[in-house]
Amino acid sequence: MTALLSIRDLTVTYRRDGGEVAALKDISLDIAAGERLAIIGESGSGKSTLALAVAGLLPASARVDGRIDWFLRPPPPLGAKAPPSVLPDISPSRGEIAPSSRPSPISRIAGGEPAAKLPISPLEGEMSGRTEGGAKDRRPSAIATDYGPLGGRDIGFVFQDPSASLDPVMPVGKQIAEVLYTHLGLGWPQAFAKARTLLERVRLPDPDTALHAFPHQLSGGQKQRVAIAAAIAAGPKLLIADEATSALDTIVQAEIVALIRQLVSEDGMTLLFISHDIALAAELAERIAVFRHGRLVEIGAARQIISAPRHAYTRSLLDAHLGLDAEPLSRQAEASP
Amino acid sequence: MSSPLLSVSGLTKWYRRGGKTIAAVDNVSFHIETGETLALAGPSGSGKSTIARLVLRLVEPDAGRIQFDGEDFLALGGAALRSRRARLQMVFQDPLAAFNPRATVARVLDDPLRIHGIASRLKRPRRIAALLERVGLTPDLAPRAIHEISGGQRQRVAIARAIATKPSLIVLDEAVSALDVSVRGQILHLLLDLQREERIAYLFISHDLGVVRAIAHRVAIFDAGRIAETGDARTVVDAPQSAIGQALVAATPRLNRA
Numbered sequence: 001m002t003a004l005l006s007i008r009d010l011t012v013t014y015r016r017d018g019g020e021v022a023a024l025k026d027i028s029l030d031i032a033a034g035e036r037l038a039i040i041g042e043s044g045s046g047k048s049t050l051a052l053a054v055a056g057l058l059p060a061s062a063r064v065d066g067r068i069d070w071f072l073r074p075p076p077p078l079g080a081k082a083p084p085s086v087l088p089d090i091s092p093s094r095g096e097i098a099p100s101s102r103p104s105p106i107s108r109i110a111g112g113e114p115a116a117k118l119p120i121s122p123l124e125g126e127m128s129g130r131t132e133g134g135a136k137d138r139r140p141s142a143i144a145t146d147y148g149p150l151g152g153r154d155i156g157f158v159f160q161d162p163s164a165s166l167d168p169v170m171p172v173g174k175q176i177a178e179v180l181y182t183h184l185g186l187g188w189p190q191a192f193a194k195a196r197t198l199l200e201r202v203r204l205p206d207p208d209t210a211l212h213a214f215p216h217q218l219s220g221g222q223k224q225r226v227a228i229a230a231a232i233a234a235g236p237k238l239l240i241a242d243e244a245t246s247a248l249d250t251i252v253q254a255e256i257v258a259l260i261r262q263l264v265s266e267d268g269m270t271l272l273f274i275s276h277d278i279a280l281a282a283e284l285a286e287r288i289a290v291f292r293h294g295r296l297v298e299i300g301a302a303r304q305i306i307s308a309p310r311h312a313y314t315r316s317l318l319d320a321h322l323g324l325d326a327e328p329l330s331r332q333a334e335a336s337p
Numbered sequence: 338m339s340s341p342l343l344s345v346s347g348l349t350k351w352y353r354r355g356g357k358t359i360a361a362v363d364n365v366s367f368h369i370e371t372g373e374t375l376a377l378a379g380p381s382g383s384g385k386s387t388i389a390r391l392v393l394r395l396v397e398p399d400a401g402r403i404q405f406d407g408e409d410f411l412a413l414g415g416a417a418l419r420s421r422r423a424r425l426q427m428v429f430q431d432p433l434a435a436f437n438p439r440a441t442v443a444r445v446l447d448d449p450l451r452i453h454g455i456a457s458r459l460k461r462p463r464r465i466a467a468l469l470e471r472v473g474l475t476p477d478l479a480p481r482a483i484h485e486i487s488g489g490q491r492q493r494v495a496i497a498r499a500i501a502t503k504p505s506l507i508v509l510d511e512a513v514s515a516l517d518v519s520v521r522g523q524i525l526h527l528l529l530d531l532q533r534e535e536r537i538a539y540l541f542i543s544h545d546l547g548v549v550r551a552i553a554h555r556v557a558i559f560d561a562g563r564i565a566e567t568g569d570a571r572t573v574v575d576a577p578q579s580a581i582g583q584a585l586v587a588a589t590p591r592l593n594r595a
Contacts, residue, residue, distance in 0.1 A: 042518070042519065248381070249381040250585055251380050251588045252380070254590075276517065276518070282590075283591070306592055306594055307595065317518060320521070321518060322521075323589075323591060324550060324574060324591065328550065328571065
């Protein structure tokens with residue numbers, strides 16, 4: 001397996017109430033190209049901060065130490081255009097996309113070498129997959145170089161709440177077409193045609209109608225399908241799903257997980273699946289990394305983490321899981337003195 | 338045994354949306370005995386939260402009857418309804434949304450004691466301390482603001498508030514769904530302790546069949562506003578007969594630890 005990216009000694013500190021809180025402490029791990037890696041942990045474990053760091057979406061106020069090295073193949077020459085002027089100016093990045101459309105010096109680097117060595121924030125542009133909920137305070141591109149992956153094109157991000165990800169006053173077809181227009185340089189007619197195909201791929205019923213639907217006309221599961229379509233539109237190498245099914249009911253969750261699995265497999269994407277649900281993670285991922293209080297507790301094959309965890313904390317997470325075969329709690333209480 | 342604590346029959350609630358009428362709850366009947374937990378499970382939009390709101394009389398039904406504590410609950414109004422509400426409490430998924438976030442813990446617990454005339458002004462601080470201890474919190478939490486304490490602590494405060502009026506029934510709507518698994522286990526054990534000691538009945542609404550099977554005596558599985566099947570919680574979850582029950586079980590992630 002070749003690595004898609006390598007995280008070394010990553011520490012992220014947020015300033016809060018005058019003090020500093022370390023959200024991630026000395027994290028080192030590799031993500032292999034094409035693998036499905038789950039990051040699990042409880043609230044405050046740092047799992048979402050890791051996702052944001054990988055995507056270069058940390059707030060500008062966060063202090064970041066360590067490095068993330070990407071091993072991307074040279075991207076094809078980009079015919080990308082500036083974002084369409086109809087775009088409501090919610091993103092700070094209108095001017096930031098421009099540098100990314102220059103020919104990338106990545107092509108000068110021979111295979112096998114890290115294509116990009118950046119301090120952090122691999123992003124030079126924005127997550128323009130329209131899945132970023134409000135990017136006002138995102139890290140500016142000043143820190144980034146021309147070498148890194150481009151959010152929205154090389155990284156797709158699916159968040160927990162599709163209502164916050166999608167623009168409420170823009171038809172969903174246009175939101176997907178925008179990604180194609182921006183990152184693949186398609187004209188609008190082609191972009192809309194491809195958006196329709198994407199809506200079909202994420203199995204939205206009646207894609208022709210859905211193209212013109214506004215987010216509020218769709219159910220929660222349908223909105224998440226649209227967010228996924230936008231995230232994968234430009235053919236990203238890495239798909240990040242941060243609690244992408246947590247707000248959905250069990251049946252819709254299973255459908256979305258099956259969809260993510262299929263899309264990742266068909267497009268050869270790498271998946272970073274962030275979840276609090278260890279059982280869900282084990283069903284989808286090949287490897288699981290367990291986070292707690294900003295530290296990596298253990299990482300291993302999903303089967304090993306579930307059946308032979310090395311760390312007591314992982315065991316406690318497994319014990320706390322209430323599966324369909326768990327002993328009823330009242331009986332547990334009666335059994336113990 | 339006399340009549341059940343709560344008895345619901347033919348309960349129906351329509352919502353009108355865009356000229357169409359949708360039955361959110363369609364001719365639903367069930368009962369809960371004293372000290373019993375009935376779980377309502379089902380997918381989003383199946384009507385289970387509307388049932389909670391109807392039983393609490395936060396919304397009024399279009400048809401049906403609700404008997405609570407031997408009375409026609411729907412016939413009550415004004416002062417009579419307010420006084421019965423002490424016996425029927427609720428805990429929601431997000432206590433931060435349910436409470437004024439800037440209120441203190443003491444204030445949140447003081448309200449029901451004052452409104453329902455349970456304790457005099459002088460006695461209330463001690464009562465509040467006792468309630469906090471009852472739900473596994475320390476009394477020194479009382480002056481803290483709701484937004485300052487952790488999610489698990491907040492849900493314990495919500496439970497303390499619910500038991501302050503000595504209810505016979507608590508409606509729990511996805512009350513443990515947003516909690517971390519370790520905290521969730523503690524809260525479920527707390528609910529079981531309270532049930533054992535105070536004989537409180539729970540109407541426990543959850544989409545998580547694992548939790549339902551672990552805590553409920555009986556379950557009613559909802560689909561499209563109707564009860565698709567009902568029975569002993571373990572029996573139903575282990576071998577669901579309805580299509581929706583089977584779909585819910587099939588969709589539940591499994592840990593194969595062996």
